[in-house]
Amino acid sequence: MTGRDATARATGEAFVPDDVGLVVNPVSGDGGGRSLARTFTDRYGGPVTRAVTRGPDDVGRATRELAGEVDLLVSVGGDGTLREVASALYRWRGEGGREPPALFVVPAGRGNSVHRYLYGETDWRALAERLGDGIVARPLELTRVGTEPPAEARYSVLGVTVGLFRHALDGAERFRALPGPLAYLLGTATATLFADPVAVRVGRADERLFAGEARLVAAGGGRYRGGTAQLLPDSRPGDGRLHALVIEPVGGREALDIARAARSGDHVGHRAVHYFTGDAFDVRAGAGTGAPDGTLPAEMDGTPLPDLTDLHCEVVPEALPVAYPADVVRSGQ
Structure with missing residues (x-):
């Protein structure tokens, strides 16, 4: 890694990566992490360091070991793996005051919402083939x-949700014999209705x-949940804001209507949906509702959290650089 590359990452100029590292979760999704890592290496067409x-x-250990040695770091895993990579990179940046490597995502999980948030519908393999010709780093909050109860500060790419998606994760465990995306879909459908x-x-x-x-x-920055639902449709990478959403309880048919509308982001106009933006949000169990104080069934980037009574979410703008092929940026794709 050269000083030139660090300057290019900080200023958003195009550069050709000299050193590439992969953090591979071999058990993500249906256990295809190693295979996807080999595919990335073949498509990228250059030498890589694999952890x-x-x-x-x-x-976190693998991320920190590679962070100072590469100028392009690839996360091969699901949304939970990416959250751990991003958290480790951000802490590494804060501890040493150094510019972190640009981050690229190879989706290997059940939902892969972050990859779709960052790169849209473009297949990651097509993007990998173009990274070696030059990349542009863009900021991500x-x-x-x-x-x-108190815990060490956590960092999230998608954000935190309370209610439906935590229940969906719990439900997906009951269908774990099925392929990961199908198990999550069935878990979400069950949670939506019951x-x-x-x-x-x-x-x-x-x-x-x-x-x-x-x-x-929901409170955070990620537009998608479950890979297809545009839960926070106004969110864009690098917008420097948090977005929050509340959906009130409705009947089964209406709940399915909201779920269908969320695929295109049109659910925000529904009477039971409330949407907000800001720098920080607080979520408290039961407080001010007339109901007994309880707990928050919460998840973060597809990972269940322990029982909580309070959540505080605060935006960290321009926390990390994300890699895009330079020709994609120039063409405005």
């Missing part, structure tokens, strides 16, 4: 997540935005 993780706690709502208060600074029962609360 295959040995478990969920190993992603993260969400800093604080919790009660999961209980959650009593919450959602606020922005000292302003109360919503208090009552919600089927779903």
Whole structure:
């Protein structure tokens, strides 16, 4: 890695990566991480350094080992793996004051919402073939997540949800014998129809935005959830804001109508849907709703969180650089 490349990443100029590293989760999705890593290497067409993780706690170590040695870092895994890579990169940046390598995503999970958020419908293999001709790094915000009970600050790419998608993850475990995307789809459908709502208060600074029962609360920067639902349709990579959504409980038929509308982002106009933007949001269990204080069934980037009573989400603008093929940027694709 050269100083020239670090300057190019910081200024958004095109550069050809000298050193490429892969952080590979071999068990992501249906266990195809190693195969996808080999495919990336073949499509990229140049030498790469590969770090295959040995478990969920190993992603941060592998990321930090590669961060100072490469100028393009590739996450091969699902949304949860990418969150761990992004968190480790951001902490590495803060500790040393160094510009982190540009980040590219090879989707290997069940939902792969981050890849679609960053690269749209373009197949990752086609993008990988063009990275070696030059890349442009564009900024991406993260969400800093604080919790009660207290825990070490977490960083998220997609953000946090309470209610529906946590129930969907729990439901997907009941269908784990099926392929990952199908299990998640069935888990989401079951949760949409049968999961209980959650009593919450959602606020922005000292302003109360919503208090009552919600089927779903979301706060973060990622536009997609479940790979296809445009849950936060106004969100764009690098916009420097957080987006928040609350969906109130409705009947089964209406819930399915909202789910269908979310595929195109048209659910925001529904009477039971509330949408907000800001720099920070708070979500509290039961507070101000007249319901007994309870817990928040929450998940972050597809990973379940322990039982919580409070969430605080705060935007971290321009936290990391994300790699795009230079010719894609020039053509405006």
